[in-house]
């Protein structure tokens with residue numbers, strides 16, 4: 652369930668942002684230690700004077716890093732938004748303490764399943780997430796970020812799974828005594844080859 656083992660384009664962008672921030676933070680931390688060393692040895696004024704320290708490093712460097720980070724964050728955020736491009740739509744309805752999914756079945760008509768979501772590989776889909784009681788949160792770490800399931804509201808997330816496999820998901824918002832068992836699977840099947848629903852009790856209504 653690692654977010655650093657992405658299984659789709661959205662989680663790849665999220666993992667890329669995570670690595671960029673980790674490496675950037677490590678480089679800046681090392682740089683600050685070097686500056687601290689210089690200051691400790693009293694070389695600070697000889698290493699460029701206060702103009703460089705205050706305007707160059709204090710203001711210029713900080714603002715540049717923030718602009719790059721915010722710009723990259725906005726670029727990534729734009730790419731993981733839903734778009735009106737006719738992508739497959741599925742629904743997730745959360746309730747204490749299970750997930751009910753509506754998605755196209757073997758013959759293309761909608762089926763409702765419990766705690767198992769079926770989606771084709773390599774095809775973007777929009778998942779409409781809501782709740783019938785308290786606030787839950789839909790999260791498949793290898794597919795993308797969390798999205799809250801809020802009663803009376805539908806939140807939509809654009810996701811895609813690249814290859815056929817079974818991914819694990821969970822509720823990411825504490826919702827009561829059964830929160831820890833509120834898990835589900837995402838069965839990613841090859842396009843056009845819907846798998847036999849093999850998980851007992853998965854199918855609720857035809």
Ligand SMILES: [Cu+2]
Pocket residue numbers: 787788822823824825826827830831833
């Ligand atoms: Cu929960």
